[in-house]
Amino acid sequence: MPLVLTEEQSMLRDSARGLISDKAPVSHLRHLRDSKDATGFSRDLWKAFAEMGFSGLLVPESFGGSGLGCVEAGVVMEEIGRTLMPSPFLSTAVLAASALARGGSEAQKSAHLPKIADGSLLAALAIDEGAKHRPLQISLQAVRSGNGFKLNGAKALVVDGHTADLLIVAARTGGSAGERHGLTLFLVDPKAKGLATERTIMVDAHNAARIEFSNVEVNADQVLGEVDQGGALLEGVLNIGRGAVASEMVGLSEEVFGRTVTYLKERKQFGKLIGEFQALQHRAAQLYIDIEITRAAVLKALQTLDGDFDRAGAAVAVAKARAGTTATLAVQEGVQMHGGMGMTDQFDIGFFMKRARVCQELFGDSNYHADQLARTKGY
Amino acid sequence: MSDLETFRRETRAWLEANCPPEMRRPMTSENDTYWGGRNAKFSSEPQRVWFERMRDRGWTVPDWPKEYGGGGLSPAEHKVLREEMAAMGARSPLSSFGIWMLGPALLKYGTEAQKKEHLPKIAAGLIRWCQGYSEPNAGSDLASLQTRAESDGDDYIINGQKIWTSYANYADWIFCLVRTDPAAKKHDGISFILFDMASKGVSTKPILLISGYSPFCETFFDNVRVPKSQVVGQVNRGWDVAKYLLQHERAMISGMGERGVGRPLGQVAADSVGTDERGRLEDTMLRSQISTFEVDEAALAAAAERAIDLAKAGQSHPAFSSAMKYYGTELNKRRHEILMSAGGIDALEWESERSRGGARPRAWLRTKANSIEGGTSEVMLGIVAKRILDLPGA
Numbered sequence: 001m002p003l004v005l006t007e008e009q010s011m012l013r014d015s016a017r018g019l020i021s022d023k024a025p026v027s028h029l030r031h032l033r034d035s036k037d038a039t040g041f042s043r044d045l046w047k048a049f050a051e052m053g054f055s056g057l058l059v060p061e062s063f064g065g066s067g068l069g070c071v072e073a074g075v076v077m078e079e080i081g082r083t084l085m086p087s088p089f090l091s092t093a094v095l096a097a098s099a100l101a102r103g104g105s106e107a108q109k110s111a112h113l114p115k116i117a118d119g120s121l122l123a124a125l126a127i128d129e130g131a132k133h134r135p136l137q138i139s140l141q142a143v144r145s146g147n148g149f150k151l152n153g154a155k156a157l158v159v160d161g162h163t164a165d166l167l168i169v170a171a172r173t174g175g176s177a178g179e180r181h182g183l184t185l186f187l188v189d190p191k192a193k194g195l196a197t198e199r200t201i202m203v204d205a206h207n208a209a210r211i212e213f214s215n216v217e218v219n220a221d222q223v224l225g226e227v228d229q230g231g232a233l234l235e236g237v238l239n240i241g242r243g244a245v246a247s248e249m250v251g252l253s254e255e256v257f258g259r260t261v262t263y264l265k266e267r268k269q270f271g272k273l274i275g276e277f278q279a280l281q282h283r284a285a286q287l288y289i290d291i292e293i294t295r296a297a298v299l300k301a302l303q304t305l306d307g308d309f310d311r312a313g314a315a316v317a318v319a320k321a322r323a324g325t326t327a328t329l330a331v332q333e334g335v336q337m338h339g340g341m342g343m344t345d346q347f348d349i350g351f352f353m354k355r356a357r358v359c360q361e362l363f364g365d366s367n368y369h370a371d372q373l374a375r376t377k378g379y
Numbered sequence: 380m381s382d383l384e385t386f387r388r389e390t391r392a393w394l395e396a397n398c399p400p401e402m403r404r405p406m407t408s409e410n411d412t413y414w415g416g417r418n419a420k421f422s423s424e425p426q427r428v429w430f431e432r433m434r435d436r437g438w439t440v441p442d443w444p445k446e447y448g449g450g451g452l453s454p455a456e457h458k459v460l461r462e463e464m465a466a467m468g469a470r471s472p473l474s475s476f477g478i479w480m481l482g483p484a485l486l487k488y489g490t491e492a493q494k495k496e497h498l499p500k501i502a503a504g505l506i507r508w509c510q511g512y513s514e515p516n517a518g519s520d521l522a523s524l525q526t527r528a529e530s531d532g533d534d535y536i537i538n539g540q541k542i543w544t545s546y547a548n549y550a551d552w553i554f555c556l557v558r559t560d561p562a563a564k565k566h567d568g569i570s571f572i573l574f575d576m577a578s579k580g581v582s583t584k585p586i587l588l589i590s591g592y593s594p595f596c597e598t599f600f601d602n603v604r605v606p607k608s609q610v611v612g613q614v615n616r617g618w619d620v621a622k623y624l625l626q627h628e629r630a631m632i633s634g635m636g637e638r639g640v641g642r643p644l645g646q647v648a649a650d651s652v653g654t655d656e657r658g659r660l661e662d663t664m665l666r667s668q669i670s671t672f673e674v675d676e677a678a679l680a681a682a683a684e685r686a687i688d689l690a691k692a693g694q695s696h697p698a699f700s701s702a703m704k705y706y707g708t709e710l711n712k713r714r715h716e717i718l719m720s721a722g723g724i725d726a727l728e729w730e731s732e733r734s735r736g737g738a739r740p741r742a743w744l745r746t747k748a749n750s751i752e753g754g755t756s757e758v759m760l761g762i763v764a765k766r767i768l769d770l771p772g773a
C-alpha cells in the first residue's frame with residue numbers, strides 16, 4: 001500500500017475541508033467558548049456531518065454506514081485539527097462506532113450503529129480514572145448482582161461525556177489494577193439511576209466530563225463483548241482512537257506551522273522580514289521536516305490498522321508518540337515566533353496550544369507510547 | 380496471483396538460494412563492503428559469490444534499463460526486491476558512487492555514447508568513481524569553486540585542487556566540477572566533466588580522519604588533458620547536473636543508518652547495563668533515550684517509504700531530499716551516541732581483536748561526518764527554508 005492518499009481519500013479530504021473550514025473556523029470554537037454554550041458543539045453541524053456520511057464512516061454498510069477505514073477517519077480528523085472544530089466525531093463516530101462494530105452482539109449493533117450513522121445517537125467512551133492514561137489501572141468495580149452488575153467508581157476526562165446518549169464504560173469484573181484480565185466493557189445509559197455527570201470546563205474548550213457511578217445497575221445484555229475479556233477489545237479501540245488523535249495533531253501542527261510561516265514572511269523588524277533571519281529559518285525548516293516525518297508515521301499507523309489490525313500496536317505507538325512531540329513543538333514555536341501577539345487571547349494561536357496539550361494527554365502521551373514501544377521490543 | 384506476487388515469490392526463492400549466509404549479517408563498517416574497480420579485492424569468498432550472482436542478474440542496479448547493465452525492474456518490482464532483501468538482512472552486493480550518484484546523473488543528462496560507455500561498467504563494478512566537488516575554499520559555498528578547465532582544441536586542460544575527495548586514492552575515474560567560464564556569474568560558468576584518475580597530472584594525498592580511517596584525499600590537477608566529449612550536459616550548465624546528482628547523494632546519505640544496522644539497541648544496552656526483574660533496562664534514562672530514538676527511527680522509515688511513493692505519484696518536491704538528509708543524518712548520529720553510551724567502557728576500546736579493531740568507536744566517529752558530507756545540516760535547513768518554505772533570502 002503506497003503511503004499516499006488514494007484519489008477517493010483525497011476527495012474525502014477536500015469535502016471535509018470544504019465543510020469544516022467554511023462552517024467551523026477557529027472563530028466557531030471561540031464563540032462556543034465565550035458564550036459558555038451548554039452543548040459545547042453545534043448540533044446543526046453534526047447533522048451536516050451525518051448527511052455527508054462522516055458520522056457513519058466506520059459503521060459497516062449493513063448497519064447504514066459507509067464501512068470505510070481508519071485512514072479515512074484520519075483524513076477527517078486531520079481537517080478537524082486544522083480548525084479545532086469541536087464535534088462528537090472522535091467520541092461517537094470513531095471510538096463508539098468501532099467499539100460496537102468490533103465487540104457488539106448483533107442486537108447491540110442493530111440498536112446503536114444505524115443511529116450513529118444517521119447522527120441521531122451520541123456516545124462516549126469512559127476509561128481513564130487517574131491523572132494519566134493507564135488503561136490497565138482501571139478500578140471502577142462491576143460486581144455481579146442478580147441478572148446483571150452493579151457499577152461503582154468514577155471516570156475522569158470522558159470526552160463528550162455530558163452530551164452522550166450512550167456510555168461505553170470500562171470496568172473491572174476481575175483481576176486487580178495493572179492486570180489485563182478482568183476488564184469488561186459495558187453499555188450504560190447515562191440517565192441510569194446512581195450515575196452523576198459533571199461537565200468539566202477544560203483548557204481547550206472542548207467537551208469532557210467527570211462521571212460518578214454509585215450502585216449503577218446494568219443488565220447482562222449490556223456487556224459489550226465478553227466478561228473479563230474486554231482488555232483486548234479496549235486496546236484495539238484505543239489504538240483506533242490514538243491513530244485518530246494523532247491525525248488531529250498532524251492537522252493542528254500543520255495549520256499552526258502554516259500560519260507561522262506566513263507571519264515570518266509578513267512581519268518586519270530591524271528593517272527586514274523576520275523570515276530573513278537564519279535563526280528563524282532553520283527552526284522553521286526543522287519543524288517542517290518534523291511534521292513531514294510525523295505525517296508519514298501517522299499514515300503508516302492508520303494503514304496498518306486497516307491492513308493488519310492485530311499487529312498495529314507498535315506503529316500506533318510510534319505515531320502517537322511522534323504526533324505528541326511534534327504538535328507540542330509546533331505550538332510552542334508558533335507562539336514564540338509570533339512574539340507578543342502569540343500570547344494574546346484575541347489571536348487564535350493559543351487555541352492550538354491548548355488543544356495540543358489535551359491531545360497529547362488523550363490515550364497516552366509521548367512518554368507512554370515510547371514506553372509501550374520499548375516493552376514491545378522487550379527492553 | 381498477480382504478476383507482482385509471482386515476482387515476490389520468485390525473488391524470495393532466488394535470494395534464499397543465492398545469498399550466502401555470511402552476506403545476511405549486518406555490516407560492521409563501511410570497509411566491510413565491496414566497492415569494485417580496477418584494483419578491487421574481495422574480502423571473502425562469500426562476498427565474491429554474492430556480488431557475481433547479483434551482477435549477473437543486473438541486480439547491482441535493479442532499476443536501470445537492461446541495455447545499460449541493469450535489471451530493468453519496474454519501480455514496484457524494485458520495491459519488492461528491496462523489501463525481500465531487507466527481510467532476510469541481505470547486504471547490498473556493491474557499494475558505489477557510480478550507482479548512487481553518477482549513474483542517475485548520466486541517465487538524465489548523458490549522451491547515448493556516454494551512457495553506453497560508462498553505465499555498464501558501473502553496473503558490473505569494473506570502474507570505481509570518486510566525486511571531485513569540494514575545494515579548500517568552496518565547501519558549503521560550492522559554486523565558488525576555482526579549478527579551471529581551459530579550452531585547447533578538442534580538449535580541456537585542467538588545473539586546480541580538490542579536497543575531501545572520498546576514496547580518490549582508490550578511484551579509477553572522477554566526476555568533477557570545473558570552471559569553464561571565469562567571467563560568468565558563479566553558477567553559470569561551471570561544467571561537469573569525467574576523466575580517468577590515471578591521466579597524466581592527477582595526484583592524490585590521503586588525509587587521516589578522527590576515526591583513524593583515511594577515506595579521503597586532497598586531489599591535485601596539474602595540466603590534466605581531458606577530451607571535451609567527456610563533459611556531461613551542456614558546457615557551463617554543469618551546476619544543473621551537480622545539483623541533480625546531489626539530490627541522489629543526499630537521499631543515499633539519509634538512508635545510511637539503515638545499512639549499518641546491527642543488533643537492536645535495547646539488547647546491546649541490556650548486555651552492558653542489565654535489566655530489572657520486569658526485564659526493563661536498569662538505566663532508565665538510557666531506556667528512555669533508546670525508546671524515543673526508536674520512535675523517531677520508525678517514523679523516519681515511514682517517511683523514507685513515503686518519499687518514494689510520493690515521487691512515484693509525481694507529488695514530491697525536488698528539495699525534499701534535503702529534508703530527509705538532514706533528519707536521517709542527525710538521527711544516525713544520535714544512534715551512535717546511544718550505542719556508545721550503551722556500550723560504556725566496552726565501546727571505548729580502539730585496537731584489539733575483541734573490539735574488532737575498535738569498530739564501534741570508529742563507526743561512532745565516522746557518523747559525525749554524516750551531517751557535513753553531501754552538504755551540512757545548516758545548508759540543508761537553508762535549502763528547506765528557501766526552496767520549500769519560500770522564506771525570503773537574507
Ligand SMILES: Cc1cc2nc3c(=O)[nH]c(=O)nc-3n(C[C@H](O)[C@H](O)[C@H](O)COP(=O)(O)OP(=O)(O)OC[C@H]3O[C@@H](n4cnc5c(N)ncnc54)[C@H](O)[C@@H]3O)c2cc1C
Nearest residue numbers: 510511512513518519543544545748751752753754755757
Ligand atoms: C567524510 C567526508 C567525506 C566527503 N566526501 C567528499 C567527496 O567525496 N567529494 C567532495 O567533493 N566533497 C566531499 N566532502 C566535502 C563536504 O561536502 C564538505 O565538507 C561540506 O560541503 C562542507 O564544506 P566545508 O567542509 O568547507 O565546511 P564550511 O562550508 O566551511 O562550513 C563550516 C561550518 O559553517 C557552516 N556554514 C557554512 N555556510 C553556512 C550558511 N550559509 N549558513 C549556515 N551555516 C553555514 C557549515 O554548516 C559548517 O557548520 C566530504 C566531507 C566529509 C566530512
